[in-house]
Amino acid sequence: MASKTNPFTFLQQVxxxxxxxxxxxxxxxxxxxxxxxxxxxxxxxxxxxxxxxLSTVVGMLLDIGS
Known part of the structure; x- marks a missing residue:
């Protein structure tokens, strides 16, 4: 577990x-x-x-089926 540092030391490290x-x-x-x-x-x-x-291809395939 990491040791706790005081806020001043932490800010110095930052x-x-x-x-x-x-x-x-x-x-x-x-x-x-x-x-x-x-x-x-x-x-x-x-x-x-x-x-x-893809929209054109799917439209063409659906037209073939109907």
Whole structure:
């Protein structure tokens, strides 16, 4: 079981760990955000196309059966 630390020691440890983090620059954040939106749009268009093709195929199969 871990030993308990007082709040002051805990906050010191948190500050030490946060200082080790490499934060992204504003430019890196913007580029990554734009890339995420581009990937979302590509995925949306892909699934739209697949949905349209499957809808057409199922419609054709149902027309054959009637």
């Amino acid at each position: 500050r030490q760990e946060v200082s080790k983090v490499t934060w992204p620059t504003r430019r890196e954040t913007m580029v990554t955000t734009v890339m995420v939106f581009i990937m979302i749009l590509l995925a949306a268009f892909f699934f739209l196309a697949v949905d349209q093709v």
